[in-house]
Amino acid sequence: MKTSRILLFVSFIIVLTFTGCNHVFGQSEVEPFLIMIDPGHGGRDGGTPGTGRYKTTEKHIALDVSLALGKMIESKLPNVKVRYTRKKDVFPSLNDRARVANHSDVDLFISIHCNAQPGKRGTAYGSETYVLGITKNKQNLEVAKRENSVISLEDNYEETYKDFNPNSHESTLALMLAQEDYLDHSIELASYIENEFKHTAKRKTRGVKQNIFYVLAYTYMPSVLVELGFLTHKKEEDFLNSKKGKAVMTKSLFNAVKKYVKNHAQAVSVSENSTETNSGNREITNADNLIFKVQIAASSKSLETKPYNFKGLNNVSRAKENNLYKYFYGETSNYNTIKKLEEEAKTAGFKTGYIVAFKNGKKISLTEALKTTAN
Ligand SMILES: [Zn+2]
Structure with a gap:
């Protein structure tokens, strides 16, 4: 009696599973949660050279960590897909990076960089994660100036970026308005990242900050820009050039992304799925x-x-x-x-x-x- 009941139950589950499967395959698949990883700089733009003791510069570390992060996400988070603005040592313009993300319907944009302290002191160290915003803080302004300055390495930059003026109050307000939609989510991810750097990587964190970065201003989705640490700081430069250092930072970024995706991917899948269903052959x-x-x-x-x-x-x-x-x-x-x-x-x-x-x-x-x- 007991066995037949179990059998009945099992066959019931099997029937449910198969009708369920047919249903799912009959419709379109659930759209994956799409993350675009943007390794800063590349090609003729090396980013900060740091102290100059290494042959590698910011662009190398950004690429290594980005690729490792993407690989970890795709192997460990089902239904999350990763795309990159660059996968090798090339130089996409800032405009192209934002454009590609916007055209690919990306759910999350993460730009990865390393920091530099102007002058020769090399005392500043620690991570920073930026979301779009207006700041009067001098150090934050310096970071944005340096990261945005790669624009001048591009051909025709005067034409391409004629509307981007972080020094104009009116221009920055307009940028902020267009992005306000995504700010809460950007701040959420940025906090997870800084938190992970502190507790998983055990690094000094300088916190979540705001500033006008081109790639944050022109990507229409939650987006953050991560400064892993200062390459002008000898110890931090050694750490970020080491295999162990990169691995620890990658793992921390992964944990933060995982937490964010857990909070948001379900909603994305559900809504994408229901609209997919509607579009069927009806x-x-x-x-x-x-x-x-x-x-x-x-x-x-x-x-x-x-x-x-x-x-x-x-x-x-x-x-x-x-x-x-x-x-x-x-x-x-x-x-x-x-x-x-x-x-x-x-x-x-x-x-x-x-x-x-x-x-x-x-x-x-x-x-x-x-x-x-x-x-
Ligand atoms: Zn950079």
Whole structure:
């Protein structure tokens, strides 16, 4: 009796498992959580040379740690995929790094660097993890100046970066507005990283900091920039050049990423999965109510949607989401029209404006929306 009950139970589970599998395979697979790792510098841009005692510079250490981190993530975290802005000693422009991340629908962007203290003292040491923000702190400003300065090594940099001016208050405020959406998540990951450096790697940490870095300002997803330590500090330079040092820093970064993914990947999989399901072979009708808008800003402040608050733009709408006000320009179900409106918003001065899509009033990814319109 007991055995037959167990048998019955087992066959029930088997039936459930197989119908479950059929169902899953019948639909699209769950979209992986996508992380883009950005090893700083590369190619003709060596980054900081440190004390000069090593042949290796910042670009080498950044690449070693980035590749090791990516490998660890892919081998230990199922359903997480990793991409890199570079996998070898080449020099992608800052603009390309951000562009690639934006176009790949990345969930998280991690830029890895090493620090340098200006002058010859070499006394500063410890890690720092940056999120986008405005700072008046002189040391933080120096770090951003150095990391952003690689721009001048690029061809045509004056044209490419003509709108990026960290010294202009207006320009930085606009950058901040466009990123405010992601700031909470960026700070969350940055805190995990600094915490891991302190407790797992047992390093001195200088904490989570804010500053205007190009790759943080122009990536539309949670993003952090990690300074593993100072190569101008002899002991720290030795540590970061050692196999053991790199391994310890990699493991700490991995632990932080794992914690972050645990908090966020489920939500991503679930929502991606449900939109995937909707896109199946089902016919798309007007009932799906697909609407495009151009998101031009996000802020904790509630602004009146009057043209004078939005560089003269009419037809601006506002929506509140998690204590943030989002501001949109235009509203249409036609993708070509919204492309034109996006251009208009950019011409008006919202350079970081981008298209968002809603289905039945719920935000969905642009990729998903385009699949829908293509049907
Ligand atoms: Zn750097």
